[in-house]
Amino acid sequence: MQTDSLVVGGGGGSGGAGSVAGVGWARFESGSTREYSGGAFWQAGSWNFLALVRGVLGRSAASLPLGWWDPIAFWSSPGILMIRNAMPALSLRQAQNAVCAMPLTADSNPRGATWDANTGLVSGGDYNHLDATDNLRLGQISAGPIARAVLASSGGDSITAIPSGVPSVGPAIAYAYRQSDTVIIVTVAHDAGTDLIVPLQAVNGVGWAVMDGGSEANPGTVRTATACARVDATHLQVTLGSALISASSGCLLFYPYGNTWIYRGNAVTDNSASVERPAGWDIGTDLGSGWDWNLPVRATDTPIQLSDSPT
Numbered sequence: 457m458q459t460d461s462l463v464v465g466g467g468g469g470s471g472g473a474g475s476v477a478g479v480g481w482a483r484f485e486s487g488s489t490r491e492y493s494g495g496a497f498w499q500a501g502s503w504n505f506l507a508l509v510r511g512v513l514g515r516s517a518a519s520l521p522l523g524w525w526d527p528i529a530f531w532s533s534p535g536i537l538m539i540r541n542a543m544p545a546l547s548l549r550q551a552q553n554a555v556c557a558m559p560l561t562a563d564s565n566p567r568g569a570t571w572d573a574n575t576g577l578v579s580g581g582d583y584n585h586l587d588a589t590d591n592l593r594l595g596q597i598s599a600g601p602i603a604r605a606v607l608a609s610s611g612g613d614s615i616t617a618i619p620s621g622v623p624s625v626g627p628a629i630a631y632a633y634r635q636s637d638t639v640i641i642v643t644v645a646h647d648a649g650t651d652l653i654v655p656l657q658a659v660n661g662v663g664w665a666v667m668d669g670g671s672e673a674n675p676g677t678v679r680t681a682t683a684c685a686r687v688d689a690t691h692l693q694v695t696l697g698s699a700l701i702s703a704s705s706g707c708l709l710f711y712p713y714g715n716t717w718i719y720r721g722n723a724v725t726d727n728s729a730s731v732e733r734p735a736g737w738d739i740g741t742d743l744g745s746g747w748d749w750n751l752p753v754r755a756t757d758t759p760i761q762l763s764d765s766p767t
Contacts, residue, residue, distance in 0.1 A: 476513055477606045479506065480557065480598070481524040484539050488531035488715070492538045492673050499542040503552055521605035523557030523598065526755045528564070530584055533714025537672045544757045555605045557598035559625050559754035562663065562712045563723035564590035576656030576722040583717075590720060596747050601625045619734040623648040626751030627726045632709040634762040637699040640666065640709060642692040643767050644753060649726025651689045653750060657722040658684055663712035664694045669702040672759065676702070678713055684724065692724065700762075708759035723752035 487498055510520055527539045543549075544556060565571050567588075569581025581587070586594075600623055607618060624647045631643035644652060661681025670676025683695040700707055712718055729748040733739070740748035 476515070476520065477611050478521045478523055478602060478609070479509055480602065481522065482558075482594075484527045485530060487539050488527055488535040490532075490535045490538060492534040492541075495538045495542040498538065499545065499548070502543075503548065506552060506554075517551065517553045519609055519611070520553070521602075521609045521611075522552060522554040523602045523605055524554065525558035525594065525598065526556065526561045528561045528586060529712075529715045529717045531715060533716075536715050537713075540755060540757045541672065553605070553609060555601055556625060556754075556757075557601040557605070558594050559628075560718075560723060560752040561586075561594060562716060562755065563718040563720060563752050564594065565720045566717075571720060573721065576658075576719060578717075578719045593720075593749065597626075597749055597751065599747075619737055621648055621731070621734045622737050623728040623731075623751055626728070626754055627652070628754045629709070629711060629756060629760055631767050632760045632762050633766045634700070634704045634707070634764055635693075635766075637701075638696045640664075640694045640696070640762065641687065641766065642694055642709070644690050644692065646690070646726055647728075648731055649728040649751065650731055651727040652686050652692060653725050653727055654684055654686050654692070655721060655725070657719070658724050660684070661694060661697075662722050663716060663718040663724075665710045665713040665716070666696060666700060666762065667708040667710065667713070667759065668700050669706050671708075676706075678710075680713075704762040704764045707762040709762060710756050710759050711753060712755065725750035725752050 490498060506522055524543055527536045564586045565578055566581030566583045567585040569578045571578050604618055604624060606612065607615060627644045627646050627649055629642055630645040633641040635641050661684045664681035664684060666679050667675060668677040668679050679696045679698050679700065681694050682697040685693045687693050727750055729750045
């Protein structure tokens, strides 16, 4: 049904199936080739596959959590939109003890690409794979959400709680106000961060788009952004390259749309790497500064309907 990567993480104990801490799905390659209409079939197959894995290990859903990554920008927009919509279904997520451990992967580079760290621009590369730097970075960022899922599943050994000041899964889009036919004011909700950063190509609106009419199943006109600017600690101003013509109730905000690449360093992020950690929970001090990351704004699993009312 699919050829998704599967990673099984080891926990404490004496080894064997009982010491496995969780299951991680790092990508959804064949699923990204599917049509949006195949979501229910794909979702059922995914949960069946997970049940088989747990069965082999002799573990229940309650004791063996699943952490999945946002699908990497391979293959088709319909397939990736389908996965983003199918994976987080709340009732299934609760029943399957599943959590999104990496909420954005489009801010990565293709393997072998030439990347300019001063501009964020990319050329060349193998667009069917990510480069080693980003695979490592994504794994580091996903460590926090996976640790929280393991702890909640009675896998925390001597640790009983993770302090609220420790970054979790990063900032999320909470609201989108249509200020004009070309300007959208986006409200962002933080977890551990306190501010927004718009770096490199992010100022040119990379990744942001509004679907003008239609739906994910039957797409309307996708209007991409040409600029993004920080308004304040929780608001962004996104400017579209062409004017919306549908009513706001028929316009959907995406970050990013389908298989759009944002590339490394170009995502809007929080400032969590510079926020003071609770005592004893500074991962940069313990493992090195390479583990300290500003977390990107999460991909829109469900697109955000525009509103005509400001927050």
